[in-house]
Amino acid sequence: METHPSVQTDDGYKYELVKRNITSAIDNGVLLSGDRIPSLRAMSRKSQVSVSTVMKAYLDLEMEGRVESRPQSGFYVRNKIRIFPAPQISNPELKPTPVDSFHFHFDILNAMAETNIVPLGAATPSPEFLPVAELTRLIRQASLSHENPYGYEEIPGNRKLRAQIAYHMLEAGVSAHLDDIIITNGGSEALYIALSTLAGPGDTVAVESPCYFGYLHILETLGISALEIPTDPNIGVDIGALSKALETYKIKACILQPNFNNPFGCLTPDKKKQQLSELFSSHNIPLIEDDIVGDLPFSGVRPHAITSFPNNGNIIYISSFSKMLAPGFRIGWIHSGYHRDALLKSKMAVSLNSNRPAQLALANYLSTGRYSKHLKNYTVKCRKQVDLVSSAVEKFFPTNTRLTRPEGGFLLWAVMPKDINTDILYAKALAEGIGIAPGSIFTSQNRYRNCIRLSCAHPYSDKIEFSLKRLGELAEE
């Protein structure tokens, strides 16, 4: 016999209700892996049931593997048990390689920018996740209140925006002076300026392997060779291999992305960041630290930058608002370390200064204090999309696939069985209107041809799920 829930009021029923509420919140993606579930006291109050009954329900859920207790902290949604193992540490050839594949990849990069394909390729956030309406309002407000809203901005960038950025960088543990900040046309120009200032034709720059293809294009344009360093999809660059490379070759600079690197999404632990800082300082080799998605930590704790650890000033830190607020504003920045004058001169030669209305709007947006709240909501959304895409990949991709477990950002890296060529998969998928980034563009060597990077920065939908299913089918072909 069925009983109407409202009729059954005894603790036995409520105990089931508590369990069911938590379970369905997890199943529906309301509570995500790593989320804290309501405290015993809060749940007791909310469900009008004794603390001990809630405790019994929570312990049951823990037994079932849905949640886990953490001492002195409470109960947390347990990380989903992934079927696919994480990829292994990469194993590139440890020697400088000239970069010359731009012409192969040019069409791929152009195709990724297409708007009418399923957006699993480009690392571009959906406008649904960004405060578009608020920025529109702020641009207008800034234009109406500024005496010369479309005049040239100061060469290092809008002073108020630089002050807001310096304040924001405290989150990454960096005490920045606004004079050390240079506004750039997105992270791309920041990277270009840093690299062209530090190295030239015939030089060598060390990068993670695999790494963001944009690094490689800049290196190719500048005639610089890449030295790819083995990188662990769980904890980032291999320090041993990096040390060896620094001792073996004349390396003009190194680019690292310690926080949720592209494409792995992994977090380099603090201890290791400190070691890296010491390593570069002791060799006095410039580090370019790319912290472009450091603001999107799934744990909720904003990780520190390498720049925040003691160093000799030979670090150029770069970041951008492109992944956080407005890709098309093309506003990024450099924290210059002791290279300030050289970088500023380069900025002046490359583009003089950056778009003023976008800078005014961002300065106003950051000063409202709403950025932290946006980042928090946005991170939860990214984490949820990554979870959902991961589950679909495990469901649809070939059995022996390996898949990263990113700790922030919105990217996934899948390593498929060796016999799958993702350049071909890319072309087949594109023909069906599905965009992915094939592994070959993330290296200067002949590698990662069985890998793809998936971007999860768009709301999960039937279309995306269907596309992931099709990718699995196409890969199996």
Next chain:
Amino acid sequence: METHPSVQTDDGYKYELVKRNITSAIDNGVLLSGDRIPSLRAMSRKSQVSVSTVMKAYLDLEMEGRVESRPQSGFYVRNKIRIFPAPQISNPELKPTPVDSFHFHFDILNAMAETNIVPLGAATPSPEFLPVAELTRLIRQASLSHENPYGYEEIPGNRKLRAQIAYHMLEAGVSAHLDDIIITNGGSEALYIALSTLAGPGDTVAVESPCYFGYLHILETLGISALEIPTDPNIGVDIGALSKALETYKIKACILQPNFNNPFGCLTPDKKKQQLSELFSSHNIPLIEDDIVGDLPFSGVRPHAITSFPNNGNIIYISSFSKMLAPGFRIGWIHSGYHRDALLKSKMAVSLNSNRPAQLALANYLSTGRYSKHLKNYTVKCRKQVDLVSSAVEKFFPTNTRLTRPEGGFLLWAVMPKDINTDILYAKALAEGIGIAPGSIFTSQNRYRNCIRLSCAHPYSDKIEFSLKRLGELAEE
């Protein structure tokens, strides 16, 4: 005995009235040098006086040197007889010179960007001359109607804007395909991309002498030597010297600004443009044609670009909206000639793409058709400011000064007596809150130290007049 004007109605009086109206219109800057005054018939109708009486008044004005008749065309305000002669052709040393003065000029360039100084230094138009309110409206409109207004733009730039630019380039006689147009972060990035694509460290690029200091900064940043070509302040670069240079040295590219070059403001005649086009085609040396103020002809006739004459496709044409509509938008463009692929790859490495809301607003603005009218009004204003500043310079500057007679744009170049050092004048003027551009920054050689460039793109005022007077006094010191 005084008579009240309205009482005196005979032709004798009206004849005086016609004369007085024209004279005061000229004196008040309503009619400018080169303007056509009303036709005989129109003035006759307007003043209710016979055509022959108007003719008598006009002939009187011609006798007085205020107007001049042109056959089959009518009467025109006569060009003011300038007291100061035009500068002579420049005489730089015709050999490649490494550029290494950026560090000297850095403070000057920064100071020019200051907003609290009298703006005679920077070549930046006053917001009063630009359609600021309309652009604000169009940015908002574009942001509200676009599905992803702050997303990444296509790498070559917004398609609609490129189409509008291609259409606009017909004015300069160039039939451009929108696929050959690449949107850049202002003219600066366009120049940087063109130069870095065509030449590298140790190479030589030919430029006019004097030339826009921005060229020199880019050359210095790229390690390229400048070969300065003698340039005539009336008709532009010296073709004989240029031919000789092309035959004597290995020149990787040449930058020319045939339409109202910076700092002379002179117009290269069509015949000469054709010769230049032939010269570069026959040597197959790339020409970078900078046409950034070609839209501001004092004659009212938009001059042709060198690109419009028959050539072998080895011309990169660049321009920008920075001087015409919105400096702070940082939107310029390249018409790529046959270098398209290389330039597009460079653009991608340098900054990926350009600010989308600015591109959307400009595309909408150009499609309204109001750009032509704006340019017409704006050109009249520039011409008027140039006239007024020229008169003040003749009044206040040392007797043996020479002064350019620009045919478009808003810049003046004054060559003062040899013993005046304008680096010192610059510093003294800046200390009094007056900004000028000293001649030394327009060359890679030790030249032009008795010259200054004056920008006339702000409404003439007592403050500007007083500043010009002070400049004269400081120069005499």
